[in-house]
Amino acid sequence: MQLTPTSTPPRLEIRNLRRRFGNRQVVDDVSLTLQSGRVTCLLGPSGCGKSTTLRMIAGVDMQDSGEIYVDGKLICDTVFRIPPERRQIGLMFQDFALFPHLSVSDNVAFGLKGSNDEKRARVEELLAKVNLGWAIDKYPHLLSGGEQQRIALARALAPRPRIMLMDEPFSGLDNRLRDGIRDETLAVLKEEDTAVLLVTHEPEEAMRMADEIALMRDGVIVQQGAPYNIYNAPKDKQAVAFFSDINVIRSVSNGALTDTPFGQFLTPGLADGAPVEIVIRPQHLKLDFDRDGKGPLPTPSDGVAARGLVTRARFMGNESLVEFKMDHDGSALKVTVPNVFLPKKDTPLWLTIRRDRCFVFPADA
Template identity: 65%
Template sequence: MGLTPPRLELEHVSRVYDGQRVVDDVSLSLAPGQVTCLLGPSGCGKSTTLRIAAGVEGPSSGVVRIDGQVVADGTLTLPPEQRNVGLMFQDFALFPHLDVAGNIAFGLSVPKAEKAARVRDLLTRVGLTGYERKYPHQLSGGEQQRVALARALAPRPRVLLMDEPFSGLDNRLRDDVRDATLDILKEEGTAVLLVTHEPEEAMRMADQIALMRAGRIVQVGAPYNIYNTPVDKDAAGFFSDINVLHSSVKDRQASTPFGRFLTPGLVDDADVEIIFRPQHLHLDFDRKDGPPRETPERGSPARGHVLRARFIGNQSLVEFEMEQDRSVIRATIPGVFLPPKGTPLWLSLRRDRCFVFPCAHQTKVSSPFERDYPPHSA
């Protein structure tokens, strides 16, 4: 038996408007039951890619397949109703003149008894049993979102396409609705392509994240992998705050206040950036017996002075000016930690959570280095 084809496949898809490529050579595949988040900043081409997958518009070039069948190839474009895809958008787009049951049943071409059974089943699964005769204006935002989900799933689509469907909900409700939606989608076994600009939403919902920038997909992977092995500085910074140390290469190494880092593949005098996240810094008090010891895990400690410290909920954000080069470094510390301005502290960082990238005018990107650095020389 042959391998099951991807449920949805985009192959070298581009879309040109007025000579500008808003979608540029995008290739992506979704397996049955897989949730893929198309993640990126506003205006990067996410929604256009979703519309091409839906059949709302066609690609300028490239191929779209559903279950191995070509549904668009630059000349042919099957409309959405012939693709067996479900659509969900930001505004839910419920019909105000239809009650909840009528909204869910709209477009179902099955016998009346089967239609009624499908509506009842979906209302139970989205937690809205007894809401059949309510109208959209009588529902809360979260309830409207669940009705929209039930309507999109009613025809049992092979692919569900979702364009920022939770953006209209407040934060607390959004988390609950997202979790409930994910449970239902997994039960249905539908391939899902979800467009979002929120990294937290993508990390919470996705089996696979496709990070998009300026019309191109720059990295695809599982949430853990894409977070911990970013392809470049911008990819790392999209998921969280980052610290950036600037240096240049000499003898395949870059010197920083935290010691030297290997720079494989880069020539002498190449400019590099060492990237690490605030939560990966470790702090030690300035004791009379000198600085903390250098270790393979944390490298050389460097001393900084507190510029400001703020409590931001479940952690504290502390900013330092480093003694060696006056660079500003941010650290996040669990709980309450608010040292006075000017307090000297020693900082060290996890070497296995650092990344070395060439500056933008260079092309070679090194791998993250784990426990792979030469001893620091004073």
């Protein structure tokens, strides 16, 4: 699509990037745009092509085809290539790669141009933003992992990059520190109005940080949108499962409907006899304590409750996970219950289902 003269181009745009290693297509026709002041998370399992995409944007790897633009200007295709150091793109990785023989001040100033006074002013400005002004003359080995991560952020931001690429930058931090460090990092990046592309395999991190998530699988972006939309309107079963545990109820389509122990579900567009999978997260199954577990089973058309026997119950900290074997077909379902609820094995209980929280998909081939 052609931009009109008054349109503001995205800070970063990648078009149809492809990269193959041997017989494996690692990145396959990936397109993405980033806006200044916003965080986009490239989310997916290990080996799906996230880091390779990041490396091509940074210029440390070369795409087989496709184009990369910054502020509407071409910086790389398969013929023309601006070198990495001239792309105004910052990089942060899991290992902070601070220079151990340089002070914090010299680490942050590394690569800066200008007079010594100008460099010192920029260093002091950034260290104040990350609350480490007191460490300006210390050396990295005297700082904690979280403090070193914030120094790495300050160093990456020092040259005022238009774009920040972050590859699993928080995965080496202690879980107790991670949330605070992520929030501080996000605040600084927003204040600097930097366009951010964050690579992660952790859905919680993407949901916490991202303005937009690009879900990647097998070298392809399979779904893209705001975290709320990705979570609540997933494209397929794999997308649901990437963000949480799931239950799968299997059936077949018949007259645009499918029967389940919890009643009928609509299956528009599926042929009669087509296998169907109804996916629901454990927190959206509920225990029906108004039943005593001894009455007759409801028919599938009741759409109210189905009975199962407890196979295992575990306390998970702020909730309990209860597993069932369903009477209807022997299938296994998992339910999360707030607080402590640990029924004994083989206890019969009735389950109800949040139909508005179910996802109906054609079954995997």
